[in-house]
Amino acid sequence: MEALVLAWPGGEHAFRLPLAQLELLQGATGCGPEFLLNKLNLGQWAATEPFEIIRAGLMGGGMDAAGAKDVVSRAFDRHP
Secondary structure, three states: OOOEEEEEOOEEEEEOOOHHHHHHHHHHHOOOHHHHHHHHHHOOOOOOHHHHHHHHHHHHOOOOHHHHHHHHHHHHHHOO
């Protein structure tokens, strides 16, 4: 599976959710991927879930954990 390239505040970044990142995301949110997607679609998401989804996707696209957290934190601080 190829990574998507997302235009993001501060540049373009690869985004991908392979199995390792889905497992990380499930641990961080307590939700499986399909359940989490349904929560987002229904507007029933918790405040940290979008942050965790994007962070995991950036890591799956090749960014290190600290860099992904920094990029997402800066974007969320600027664009809540």
